[in-house]
Structures are given as C-alpha cells and as structure tokens.
Amino acid sequence: MSPGPQKSFDVEEAVLTARDLFWERGYDGTGIRDLEVAIGIGRKSLYDTFGSKRELYLRSLRKYADTVIQSICDGLEREGVGALANLERVLGKLQKHHGSDGSLGCLLGVAIGQIGADDEELAAFLRGVLDGMEQAFERCLREAMGAGEVRSDLQPRDAARQLVALSQGMALLGRVSDGPARSRSIIRAALAALRPVSSS
Amino acid sequence: MSPGPQKSFDVEEAVLTARDLFWERGYDGTGIRDLEVAIGIGRKSLYDTFGSKRELYLRSLRKYADTVIQSICDGLEREGVGALANLERVLGKLQKHHGSDGSLGCLLGVAIGQIGADDEELAAFLRGVLDGMEQAFERCLREAMGAGEVRSDLQPRDAARQLVALSQGMALLGRVSDGPARSRSIIRAALAALRPVSSS
DNA sequence: GCTATCCTTGACCGATCGGTTTCTGTTTGG
C-alpha cells in the first residue's frame, strides 16, 4: 500500500525550524526560499507537506503555544512548594527567556503585533492561547491568596490579566532593550505589588 | 530664488496620513502605491519630499512618539490634583485609546514587534522613547509616594518600568481582544497594586 | 526488473515590491 521511501525529513522538526525563522524575521520577512533552505527540503515537498506558507505559520504558532502553555501550567501547578513560589519561578523563567539581551520576544506577541486587521481566524487562536495563560495565572493567584501569600484585596482575575499583559509587554520591550535590567525591574515590581505586607 | 508654485500638499499632514497607514498595515504591509493614493500625491513628489519609504516611516514614528510622549507627560504633571489622580487619568486614557475593540495598539509597540533584528538605528530610537515614558512615570510615582498615595515600599523605578511594560502589553493585547473588559481589568489591577491600604 | 511513491532540483508563472526616470502640465517670479 505504500511503496516508495519514507519522508526523508522529520516533519515536526521542520515545523520547529520554520517556527524559529518566523520568530526571527516575522511572517512577511520570511520567504518561501528561506524556509526551503533552513529546513533543507525542496519547495514541492514543502507545499505537499504543509499546503501553504500561512498553514505552516499557523502550525508553527500552534506548536509554540502548546509548548509555552504547557510549560507555564506545569510550572504554576507544581506541588510541594507554595503557589507564590511557583509564580515567582515561572515569572523568573519568563524574564530569563524573554528579557535578556538579543531576545526575540514571545512568538505569540510578535504574531499579535503583525496580525492583519481582518485576520479573524488568527486573532481567535491567539485569544484562546492568551485565555489559557490567564486562567493558569488566575488559579495560581487564588491559591496563593488562600494561603495568605498575596494581598487578599486584589481581584484574582484582574491580577491574572495584568500578569499576562505584563509578560507580553516585557517580552516586547526585550526586543529593543540593551540588557536584562529592565525586565528584572518589571518582574520585581510585579511581585512586590502582590505581597501583602512589606517594609522596604 | 524660488520661482514656481509652493508645495501643493501639506507635508506634515502627509506624514500623519502615512502614520495611519503604517499603523494599520505595518511597515511591510504598506506599499509605496498605498502611500501615494492615501496621501494623494505622485510618486516623484513622495520621493522628492521624504527620500525613501523608510525615512517616511521613521518620520511617522517620530511624529507619533512626540505626540504620545507630550500627552503622557502633560497628563502626569498636571497641577492642582494629586499625582495618583494624574496617573489614574493617564492610564485610563491609555486604556480607552488602546484597549477598546478594533484597536490597532500603540504604533511604537507595533514597530517594536516588527523591527528587524539588526536594525540598531530604529531600536535606539524606540529605546529612547520608552525611556522618556519610564521617566515620566517614575517622577509621578515618586510624587505620589511622597504624598502617601502609593505604597511606600515600592521601588519607583521598578514600578515605572512595570507601568511601561503594562501599557505596551495592554495595547498589544488590545489588537486581538474582543472588548474593553480585559484592558479595564489590567488597569484596575495596576492601580489596585499601587494603593497602600484597601479593604475591598 | 517493474512500477509506484516519495523526494529534490529548477524552471516558470503572474503579481507586486521599492525605486528611478521621463514626460507633461502648471504656477510663480522676473
């Protein structure tokens, strides 16, 4: 039923390569020729496998989103330590990844910045991903508030949305920042604002 | 010394038109043909006046930044009311402008999202603009803290950077949000986090 | 060996890109 050789390249790895290219140069800035060369396959294989440039782009975004969402949810729900400690660790990781020198920012944020005004399909997908992040943050915040680790007068949903916006803003600013100082300040301020009491 | 007619179009108004086009469609998405039609001048005049597409883009960004920075600084330094009230008003204005439905986000944020990895000239300009916003926020925060309107245990610089990141993040998310609820949450949380005491 | 399937290469397509140039008014100062 299937004579002939198997695919000579790993499809999922090709998606990762495409993701990195889109990440670095954006959708418009990444040409079909660039993708061919980077992935190392011919154009026919590329179109046979992925259909179109846009489909490959959406697939790259989906893969990236799955990874990021999974990582954040896992980090926020780790047992054994306090919820606030989980939050601190996750925010620290985000700062390290997206706030350092030469950062490309978050691929999702870059996608939002480049989305066309009438691209409702992509907008809906991105909304969904952001909702997932927001809910993970909200669960963690509720738990931390229950344990008295976070000011109890805050609205968990508002604070969660704030953290999502903050993460995206930090990642965006990281694209033009000249060092990790700014992003460290941002995370420090976010955590300080959550703490119930403090004296310098 | 200057025979011949005056320029038949308003240069500054042309920059505003170009700004709106870049804002709506991004740099790559805006073609020279689009700019001609929108501004209403021929291509020769366009190149004679502005030099190149990129120069017109930079000029648009500069004009936008001047307007925004001016507006924020004026709003934050208004006398007669408390510094926190000024901050609340400015953040509310940002939310109204960038967080509503169909928002295009902040042009500066969009530019950051679309900047090329090796475009140091544009990156330096954007860094400068963000620094200006940060300093304006920091001055306002210091004043508010001095008046006891804001928790005194916060670091003004960290909090100012947080507000810049938050503004950019909110404006970015506004591009895919389906209503003003999210951006309102974000601003509400930011202000709640600054307040020294509260018992909802 | 034959055939079918997958792969790659590379030519090719119409369209559009940023930018230059040529031409034809048209308006102004002298």
Added chain:
DNA sequence: CCAAACAGAAACCGATCGGTCAAGGATAGC
C-alpha cells in the same frame, strides 16, 4: 513672455514574492 521650480501620471527597472509544474533520482514492494 519666459525660465525655473514645482506638481502628477505613468512607463519602466531589477528583484522578489507565493505558488505551480515538469522532469529525474532514489527507494520500496511485487
């Protein structure tokens, strides 16, 4: 009236865009 400086329209440039297509090479089952 004339020359200089301006304007706009459009032809034109090489390059690149996303996408298609036709021709082989390689590998598998029969």
